[in-house]
């Protein structure tokens with residue numbers, strides 16, 4: 165049984181007169197423990213697919229089922245809870261909170277749980293060690309290099325051990341060497357059983373994944 | 388980390404803007420507290436000087452044929468019919484609903500006696516009350532303490548060639564002159580004052596009362612209210628308010644209060660507007676940040692809580708500083724404006740709590756729309772990489 169099932173998914177953006185069909189009849193199944201690359205040219209609907217998977221973007225038609233939950237049938241506040249419990253997000257340009265320190269950024273998803281400050285710090289400390297940021301907990305994001313900021317974003321996405329990690333162009337703003345290090349980190353996370361869905365237009369990154377989904381003009385292009 | 392830490396950190400980051408936010412609200416609260424404190428000072432000022440103003444309510448018998456003109460000094464033909472006042476009416480005045488506002492009740496009985504061939508008005512009073520009512524009296528000697536003592540008006544003393552400790556005979560009763568009034572320039576100079584019950588007896592009108600002078604002060608109700616309530620207690624009496632300095636002062640206070648309310652409403656509205664625009668700008672600036680929060684799994688209610696917490700903190704700070712500033716301003720400027728000497732510090736906890744409550748209320752209410760707006764922002768739009 166698959167962890168994620170996307171059925172007949174359509175997404176049309178309407179801005180005034182203009183209609184953009186970002187996704188057209190997309191159907192995908194993703195199993196537990198898979199490492200998926202979503203590839204395709206710019207504007208092909210990769211980010212749209214990822215935000216829909218992430219419970220952030222209501223589809224025009226179709227269904228997204230995660231762990232037997234049809235997520236867009238949930239009430240809005242429950243959908244937020246779903247994101248907290250199931251998903252870790254890594255955005256294209258890190259998207260750290262500038263006025264929070266590294267460890268505070270990582271604790272962000274825990275701040276709305278019942279966990280004590282101490283428990284939160286322990287969890288954040290563990291994942292920061294795992295992502296190679298030990299000793300930098302008290303720094304602010306602008307005191308870090310791009311690769312380090314990316315690692316903070318990864319740590320924040322993983323701190324509450326979500327079943328699914330979603331990443332949109334995680335190496336888009338990194339130099340080749342740092343990008344490669346991040347991919348190695350993804351690969352080792354996946355080796356430990358982490359399900360990862362990664363949007364990328366870099367074929368070098370796709371090599372690390374176990375499967376590639378190609379999009380073209382909003383349609384799945386073979387697989 | 389808890390939501391409050393996010394709020395606090397964000398406020399710290401925006402120090403400059405938050406300073407203006409707090410300032411805007413503080414000015415409003417300061418104004419309100421200053422105005423309230425100053426009008427309280429005015430009230431207190433009036434209350435402190437209360438004794439200097441004498442009576443402001445006159446209780447007379449209703450009977451029309453009673454030709455008694457106390458102020459104009461033509462006392463005569465005091466006819467005592469069934470509708471006159473008597474001793475039993477005196478305590479009733481202190482039984483009205485707003486009795487705590489009654490300051491002095493001074494009953495009087497007036498008649499004319501012949502002493503050494505001269506006709507002289509005799510007034511029976513309760514010296515304890517009368518002494519308080521006429522704070523301005525200066526006496527050579529002392530106020531009478533016993534029934535067989537009397538106080539002479541300056542003119543009377545001259546006419547009768549009497550001085551302190553001399554004796555007088557009133558209708559066959561011998562009294563000692565305990566004191567003589569210094570000239571007052573009023574009808575008091577022409578009167579002999581003696582104990583009320585003594586005079587009632589000497590004139591053979593037991594329990595009779597010609598008039599009652601009342602000094603009352605109410606800072607929350609108009610004087611007419613007190614007049615009304617006394618009238619109800621004493622239906623056979625004519626109760627009138629005497630317009631005097633106190634009345635004028637209270638009217639001035641009343642105007643000041645109305646003015647204060649107007650000003651307060653305006654500055655508080657401006658404060659609310661400042662909070663609203665500042666919060667709205669802050670929310671729009673943080674669009675992306677809010678998008679991240681939402682993507683991470685924050686509920687709309689979590690976003691709103693962050694905004695409200697910020698408003699609450701700002702409101703609390705503005706409430707405390709506004710109260711302290713208002714207190715300082717009213718302490719130093721109020722007495723100057725009122726021509727009072729320095730006043731003691733009055734820390735009123737209920738006013739302090741009121742200020743803080745008002746400030747947080749305005750802060751939070753003005754942030755309702757910005758908070759709702761923030762919670763409704765589309766996270767995907769905020770997160771779209773450009």
Ligand SMILES: Nc1ncnc2c1ncn2[C@@H]1O[C@H](COP(=O)(O)OP(=O)(O)O)[C@@H](O)[C@H]1O
Pocket residue numbers: 177178179184185186204205206207208209210211212213768
């Ligand atoms: N919020 C939006 N409103 C209108 N059009 C959008 C919106 N988001 C994406 N699009 C359009 O949908 C198409 C797919 O966009 P996107 O999913 O971002 O593609 P990709 O990530 O593959 O570059 C593009 O044509 C884009 O302009």
Ligand SMILES: [Mg+2]
Pocket residue numbers: 210211212
């Ligand atoms: Mg994209």
